[in-house]
Amino acid sequence: MKNLFFSLILLFGGYTGLDLQEKTPEEISEINARIQQLLNEAEISVNVLNFEEALSQLNKALELSKQINDQKSIALSSGVLSQLFYIRHDYDRAVTELQRAIAIQREINDEAGLAYSYLNYAKLFNAKEDFARATNYLNLAQDYYKKENNLEFIGIVELNRAIVYLHGNNKPHQIDKAMQHLDNAESYLMPSNNSYEKSRLHYYRSRAYIWKNDLKQGEEEAQKSLAISKENNFGSMILYNTKLLSQIYQSQGDFENSLSYLQESDKIRDSIFNINREALALDANTRYGVDALRSNVKELTKQNAEQEKSLKVNKLTTILSVALITILSLLTLSLYKNNNLRARANDLLQKKNDELTIAKENAEKASLAKAQFLSTITHELRTPLYAVTGLTHLLLEESPTENQKEHLNSLKFSGEYLLSLINNILDLNKLEARKVEILETSFNLEKRISDVLIALKNSADDKNTKLHFNFDPEIPKKLKGDPLKISQILINLIGNSIKFTENGDIWINVSRVNQVGQQLFLHFEIKDNGEGITKEKQTAIFENFTQGSMQINRKFGGTGLGLSIVKNLLTLMNSEIHLDSELGKGSAFSFDLKFEAFETPGATSTQSKVATALSNETMRNKKILIVEDNKINQMITRKILEKHNVICDVADNGTIAIEKVKSNDFDLILMDIHMPGISGIEATIEIRKFDDQIPIVALTAVTLDENLDEFYLNGFTDIIPKPYKTEEFFHKLNTHLAASNITA
Template structure:
């Protein structure tokens, strides 16, 4: 009986509470939508200089926000009102409104609205000459937008920072730098008003720097945007600024015409606001007074009805709560000890889970560090193995010795591939891979990849066909290293499973606009193929098509997993079409920023490129300096080069290398990185101070934690990671020697 009574009371309380809350929530939602429409209309009126219309809508939104006690809408209304007062140069009233908005936003934790208000306050402080405080509020807004990665609003921060620099110390060049930053952030934005404002202030800065043609271009862009969206104030200011430019250029007729256009529109805006103000004043004591009285009575009646409902519900709830509390007191008392024991057990489990999480994170970090260290340490002895094997193979071994040496060479290359794949996978799993944005030629990049893979294809008796769409732009912006890594894994995979067959690499343009081009990549072969049931699992770590394929071709099953992760990093995905015994086709799409259009004219077509590696003849009699502290590595590198009739010299460290280069002429330098004394990077920086032409190639064991960009920024022309395949070693050396001869 007690349980039944308790259930009935719970149902009763839930029913009344739900009905009341549902009705209240529905009313608040409808009012909130109305407020949002009023605020949107108010902002639109401000941009068109319809100030009286904007004030009406803001007054209504403030009243409605107070009626439902909605502090966020009330704060936003005050923030927009402050912007209006800023445009009207009523800075004291604007300060009062924006401070009220900021106070409410800090109270409610509305960070996005708070950042918007910070920018409005900074603009007001700028006009009041309080530049230090203005900078502080711009920085506060910037911190919030950076945490939310809001590029458009970061652009507004940069724009207002540039305006502040003009007003504070007339630093026009610094202002233009900030305007450029703002332009980058606002490029994808549809905020037409701020783009018009940006071009207006760029014109002001360029006038002060006497860049009159650039200033005219800026202000015409501002006017174009303002006319499209009817931004009255910006059109007035833009024509006045254009008149100023023509006056400096000694073109009085044009200056007068634009000044008259500015005054005419300004009078029109003033008359529009004056007419609306008069209409409002005429009717304020008539119809509006009656309407306000009726509205006031209606609101009072609604409040009374709400009060009656609340009182009725309060009485019912009071009776129900007293009865429920009486029934529950005994139950709560009896269950108190049981709940305490459950809390202790839960706390213990939470402690155990926290400890397990920390141990797992430590284990993951230790694994990453171990892999990075051990693979790096393996490279030095492996370089000796592969280098000495190559030298022995070139010294006319017997057939029996040649067979053993080829097996040793294969094992060394297999081990190198395994090390590289583990490094790549470890780096991807540790989220240490970063995208690099740089300009490159895609056709040349792919050709370099195919040259590096040509010898492997020739050994398999496989032909590579490269078809490149000539309408693809010559200069693209993206990450060429990631693209090379993806193609090396995919093409290398096709070479591995295609014997005496064909491989087709097809690159096509899918679509293009002024800024971006979308390209399709296809790697197709007529090799072993992959069964349907294995196609989904083939991109997982350590997975291959079958046990038989693993035994026949070897490998770790990491290459395609790396490709999938890299494409995911580039916002793309890999697609596979294959049938066992009939080859495979891998396709994916990538988007690049266009920096230079293709030179080819006429209809779009593809042409098959011939892949030819440069000849080693260019190395004959060239003088190369080997900078290396390890004696075994010195000997191996020197003998490999001298076998190809290269004149070699050796420096044991960076200091000796600098002295030799100052006193002798060399055609190329092979520079180790980790050496006693000054490092290879420091040595290269010193060399570049007196010799900027000689090619310097880093010959080093690159680890996970080393940033490849650092090599190029400090003067290196290329990187050869140790150990290497001799074919790739010669290809890079020949490329830079050939490039130097053509200069």
């Protein structure tokens, strides 16, 4: 276990000894061949359950991949490690490694790697009994392998489809479907040399025959699988087949063979898994006391005999000896009773511990129920709030009177305040429910901060406050990290400074602290000359629903959640927030983050091209399809777009949307997710089968359970959460429409 722990640290602990010297094409080709050999060997080691050897091979492959900056091999190493955790039933760590692999593969557009990762993702969801998602990822993998005419992996996909049917439902028609997929898998796999998948094929065919009560065929298929497994030393498959054969022979009444295979199965299980047995330890003090008593009694008896022979010990000596023995006996009895009392105390402590465990589980269930309630209620609030904010925007553009404009602005402020509250509650709920994960990708930090400042400029202008941005020129353009989390942290901190600073200044400073190899350490500071915070309140303001004072709450409003979210996000990123403030003179929030620095030679930023192409004319005469089942939302979105000379069409559900895209040319699609019939995700998957260029933007109220990365995996170009600020809405539409024009 210790070797496994240190191997994992070496594998993913931030290896920095990269060989940065120039290498010839021949050397790179030789290293690539060695990497592929190591990864193939690691996959074999995983299949035969030699985890120590697999980790050693993965470690060597990762070192070589980093020497030549081979992102594809790095991602594949994560995929093989995910298989290791999958076989060990550590599904959470398996999912984490797969997400890391998928993030890299999406970044470098590695379609083959993504298909392999989708296949492994399907296995994980099948193991977790989420059969719908397992089927979705099998579809994604099959699309690629059919395009490449990879018959072996088409067979593996068919095999896993059969396993989904066998696990999901044992009804006769489901078993028949499973048998069809197993037949398809056999036709594709038999010409290949993939012994492991052939072994799995025969094993699951055996289980299908058993469910059809055809024990004879089930026995034949299990024996075929066992023969292949023993020939290749596939430990887990030997274990499964011996156990299955024991059950078959038991059902046939052949108890001798059943017992034989059961014993073989138990023997294999004992050789694979380390069974820890706790040894009972005797109380050292008690044992020492008993031994001492025995030694003393023996010594006294010996002395008494010698005295009787030589000195004819008088009666007084005899009485004293008996008294001493009696005292020692009483001491022994006392120790015995003490042991009994200790055992009773241990039983009482165990009982109390069980009660505390039950109380802990009940508290966790209550916390989960609270999280689900908050997730549901915030999602339900977003839909009517979208109507409020959208209609307010439309009315403000209808040239209202001054009196009406004042009321509408108040309504707009209230809607935006309610939206901010809902977003903060949802973010905090995700953090508390541990639904937030760090996903690393390459991005431009300076541009990311500039976008945040653009989004907050109107709020600063309303307060007559100036924003000053100082970015260290020595910081590389391309960094690797989580840009979404960084934006969320900065929006909360800068927004907090704007709220408490009027007719003042706010400075956003980013400086490089240190760089070790590719590891870059940056210092962030957000400083203002606003209200400031008293020393007594500087710790409490990072707690939920806490502000500096009741007077500040009445004057500036707010919920007191923003700084709590910042603290939780930084803790998730292995950092912490620091505050230096003085009442009446302003505040300075600072924190440090670690990034991986790298530059991509010759890369051209499409975003910069798009940014220069944006203008008010970008949307003119563009055709946009609005897919939305809510009539009010349809009307609001359509009117907002038509005021900017956009040609709109509407689809009430996903099925209509697919037909309209087939028969019409649209420049962009706004797709709702939750609709009757097929969902927005299913509709997007169907559209991508015949059109992979048109921008598809998800327009939805995101909930706690929705995985944003899954939207992109299923073909979405971007996501706009409802309700939205109109400026951000148009900015994203202009960006994708301009990008589409440049691509065309």
